[in-house]
Amino acid sequence: MVISSLKETGEYRRMTDMTQPKMIRDATTANAVKTGEPVVAGNKTVGNVRCANPFMVAENINVYYGDNHAIKDVTLEFAKNQVIALIGPSGCGKSTFLRCLNRMNDSIDSARVTGTITLDGQDIYSKDLDPVALRARVGMVFQKPNPFPKSIYDNVAYGPRIHGLANDRAELDDIVHTSLERAGLLKEVKDRLDEPGTGLSGGQQQRLCIARTIAVNPEVILMDEPCSALDPIATARIEDLMDELSENYAIVIVTHSMQQAARVSRRVAYFHLGHLIEVDDTDKIFTNPQHKLTDDYVTGRIG
Amino acid sequence: MQSGIQSSRARVEAGLGRRRRREIIFRVFGLAATMVGVFFLVAFFSTLIAKGSSAFVQTFLQLEVEYSEEALAPGGELDLEFADFDGIARAALRKKFSEVTTRNDRRELNRLISVGAGYQIRDAVISNPNLLGTTGMLEVPASANVDMLLKGNIDRDVPESQRPLSDQQIEWIDQLIADGSLVSKFNKALFVNGDSREPELAGIRGALMGSFYMLLITIALAFPIGAAAAIYLEEFAPKNRWADLIEVNINNLAAVPSIVFGLLGLAVFINWIGIPRSAPLVGGLVLSLLTLPVIIIAARAAIKAVPPSIREAAFGLGASKMQVVFHHVLPLAMPGMLTGAIIGMSRALGESAPLLMIGMVAFIVDVPASITDPATALPVQIYLWADSPERAFAERTSAAIIVLLGFLLLMNLAAVILRKKVERRW
Ligand SMILES: Nc1ncnc2c1ncn2[C@@H]1O[C@H](COP(=O)(O)OP(=O)(O)OP(=O)(O)O)[C@@H](O)[C@H]1O
Ligand SMILES: [Mg+2]
Numbered sequence: 001m002v003i004s005s006l007k008e009t010g011e012y013r014r015m016t017d018m019t020q021p022k023m024i025r026d027a028t029t030a031n032a033v034k035t036g037e038p039v040v041a042g043n044k045t046v047g048n049v050r051c052a053n054p055f056m057v058a059e060n061i062n063v064y065y066g067d068n069h070a071i072k073d074v075t076l077e078f079a080k081n082q083v084i085a086l087i088g089p090s091g092c093g094k095s096t097f098l099r100c101l102n103r104m105n106d107s108i109d110s111a112r113v114t115g116t117i118t119l120d121g122q123d124i125y126s127k128d129l130d131p132v133a134l135r136a137r138v139g140m141v142f143q144k145p146n147p148f149p150k151s152i153y154d155n156v157a158y159g160p161r162i163h164g165l166a167n168d169r170a171e172l173d174d175i176v177h178t179s180l181e182r183a184g185l186l187k188e189v190k191d192r193l194d195e196p197g198t199g200l201s202g203g204q205q206q207r208l209c210i211a212r213t214i215a216v217n218p219e220v221i222l223m224d225e226p227c228s229a230l231d232p233i234a235t236a237r238i239e240d241l242m243d244e245l246s247e248n249y250a251i252v253i254v255t256h257s258m259q260q261a262a263r264v265s266r267r268v269a270y271f272h273l274g275h276l277i278e279v280d281d282t283d284k285i286f287t288n289p290q291h292k293l294t295d296d297y298v299t300g301r302i303g
Numbered sequence: 304m305q306s307g308i309q310s311s312r313a314r315v316e317a318g319l320g321r322r323r324r325r326e327i328i329f330r331v332f333g334l335a336a337t338m339v340g341v342f343f344l345v346a347f348f349s350t351l352i353a354k355g356s357s358a359f360v361q362t363f364l365q366l367e368v369e370y371s372e373e374a375l376a377p378g379g380e381l382d383l384e385f386a387d388f389d390g391i392a393r394a395a396l397r398k399k400f401s402e403v404t405t406r407n408d409r410r411e412l413n414r415l416i417s418v419g420a421g422y423q424i425r426d427a428v429i430s431n432p433n434l435l436g437t438t439g440m441l442e443v444p445a446s447a448n449v450d451m452l453l454k455g456n457i458d459r460d461v462p463e464s465q466r467p468l469s470d471q472q473i474e475w476i477d478q479l480i481a482d483g484s485l486v487s488k489f490n491k492a493l494f495v496n497g498d499s500r501e502p503e504l505a506g507i508r509g510a511l512m513g514s515f516y517m518l519l520i521t522i523a524l525a526f527p528i529g530a531a532a533a534i535y536l537e538e539f540a541p542k543n544r545w546a547d548l549i550e551v552n553i554n555n556l557a558a559v560p561s562i563v564f565g566l567l568g569l570a571v572f573i574n575w576i577g578i579p580r581s582a583p584l585v586g587g588l589v590l591s592l593l594t595l596p597v598i599i600i601a602a603r604a605a606i607k608a609v610p611p612s613i614r615e616a617a618f619g620l621g622a623s624k625m626q627v628v629f630h631h632v633l634p635l636a637m638p639g640m641l642t643g644a645i646i647g648m649s650r651a652l653g654e655s656a657p658l659l660m661i662g663m664v665a666f667i668v669d670v671p672a673s674i675t676d677p678a679t680a681l682p683v684q685i686y687l688w689a690d691s692p693e694r695a696f697a698e699r700t701s702a703a704i705i706v707l708l709g710f711l712l713l714m715n716l717a718a719v720i721l722r723k724k725v726e727r728r729w
Contacts, residue, residue, distance in 0.1 A: 104615070109542055132622070133621070139619065142619070144612060146616040158630075159620040162622050212616075213619070213620070
């Protein structure tokens with residue numbers, strides 16, 4: 001409750017410094033006790049998978065790696081200007097589900113995806129949609145910072161170059177600068193754009209990867225544990241960044257840190273063994289989860 | 304619990320001595336192995352250089368040559384057909400030994416001059432007809448036996464019947480040494496001449512050009528084909544049973560004895576397609592086949608070594624497969640691919656067995672001027688010379704080996720430099 005009111009007033013982000021997690025954890029347990037043990041069990045998704053003005057819709061998604069049924073009948077909607085966090089124990093299929101959203105699973109030979117995913121009403125798995133065009137609209141940031149072994153400038157300029165987004169060098173310069181600016185990196189690298197991107201610190205590299213992703217001007221940004229290799233300060237910067245970016249993009253983030261989910265997301269989806277167990281507003285998930293498994297996970301009994 | 308930790312520590316410490324001993328033993332073995340390797344390498348190089356370095360100098364005879372019109376232009380004009388160039392050279396030598404009169408002695412004396420002397424005089428006269436009727440100093444190659452005597456390869460102390468030079472000839476040579484007519488100079492012939500029956504005239508130019516043409520064909524064919532195959536197999540080909548089959552076959556091909564490739568070349572390129580025998584073109588094709596598996600395997604390994612995170616990053620940005628491969632994978636794999644290519648080239652340069660099968664082992668005097676002229680290759684030339692009975696060919700064999708190793712060294716150096724250049728700094 002505290003969280004949601006803060007969020008509304010826009011003070012939320014500033015308040016969520018490094019001392020915040022404890023508070024949330026306390027609030028969570030307190031509420032769980034207050035509302036009694038959640039009663040729902042089983043594998044049916046509880047909470048609300050739908051949202052107002054859905055921009056991207058995943059409907060009855062199943063993913064198989066050979067015989068391994070990794071994602072089981074998952075339905076979930078994503079809205080613009082909103083951060084949704086995917087949480088769950090290791091191996092539950094968060095990354096797998098995330099990679100369905102920009103068809104990164106295409107490159108895994110054994111992977112098979114069924115169900116439909118639409119982006120702005122258009123089926124992204126349809127034959128006439130080129131995954132290349134899709135990935136320009138649905139960008140991705142990976143767990144480990146993976147800048148190209150090229151200069152900082154070329155890293156950011158790569159996407160616009162291959163998609164022909166800039167008409168001339170000046171325009172390209174402009175895209176590179178604004179992207180770095182929005183990723184909060186420009187100040188640090190302004191004078192060394194032609195130095196290798198791999199020479200930056202881990203946190204800077206990850207922000208470079210974010211700049212590289214937003215340079216293509218996508219509509220959805222997928223982030224798979226973007227902060228797991230970063231220290232708390234770099235993490236805080238990237239969380240700030242996500243908050244800003246959510247003004248323009250739909251953001252889906254996979255995280256193992258419930259504190260992080262609480263800090264950055266509006267909605268949370270909890271996965272367990274390939275099932276989507278519960279989806280709801282962030283404060284609801286952490287203060288009053290409906291499902292027993294969710295409750296166990298957020299209170300630290302499994303995970 | 305505490306005692307558990309204690310006993311673990313005790314065990315670890317008890318085992319430490321044994322671990323350290325094992326490490327020391329391993330180090331000693333490693334060092335010994337390295338020393339053995341270095342010893343053989345040094346022994347090999349030092350004997351090679353000791354044997355071969357003398358071939359880089361050659362003994363020449365300084366003669367006062369009289370370009371007499373009588374011998375060169377019997378009909379009043381220079382007549383290449385009837386001109387007696389050898390006679391001029393002999394006459395010049397005979398002038399130094401007025402006491403030699405009998406036919407037998409004259410013949411013995413003539414043997415001190417190389418047959419190359421006549422060619423040299425002919426070339427001089429052709430390039431400058433004004434020499435006719437004049438007299439001038441000329442440096443002509445001495446015969447191989449003179450050269451060998453001066454280099455100490457013919458023993459003066461063995462009985463006359465057991466050495467190629469008679470006592471009389473040695474006496475003449477000593478006279479020539481005494482009056483300063485015999486000089487040692489850089490053996491240019493070794494590098495500018497083709498093969499010859501006369502050791503003092505034999506050179507590696509023909510073999511060198513043959514090898515050069517073959518390597519040119521090999522690199523031009525094997526690298527693009529190998530790289531394209533590797534890229535296709537690694538990046539585009541479906542991973543199924545066929546891919547496995549191809550992979551196994553390529554690996555096997557790399558282990559096929561090279562002479563088999565020679566037989567294949569003989570059957571396909573010469574007998575079936577009809578490319579002339581002994582031509583560098585056939586040799587190049589055969590060596591391309593030979594190096595192709597090496598290049599493919601190295602290139603595939605290099606492509607595999609490109610971190611998947613780079614691919615993912617590019618795919619995630621919406622790069623197409625082609626763009627991922629050509630913008631990211633290839634630049635990162637290039638150093639490894641080039642190394643593979645150069646290793647393949649080195650192997651091709653040193654290969655002789657398959658060339659024997661396609662007729663590149665013939666005695667060929669002319670330096671090949673194109674890829675279809677008959678030619679030999681450096682390693683084959685070494686084989687041919689090593690087979691020759693003349694004492695003077697032994698040192699030339701070693702010299703040719705030195706040149707071959709020099710080229711191999713140069714190629715490996717080029718590989719290192721190229722790799723450094725292509726390799727990203729980051
Ligand atoms: N490339 C693949 N090939 C085969 N199986 C895979 C592959 N990737 C994932 N899986 C399987 O799919 C299931 C879900 O994996 P996934 O990587 O999506 O989990 P995750 O929730 O992201 O875990 P983590 O939090 O540890 O990253 C796991 O059982 C995993 O073994
Ligand atoms: Mg994952």
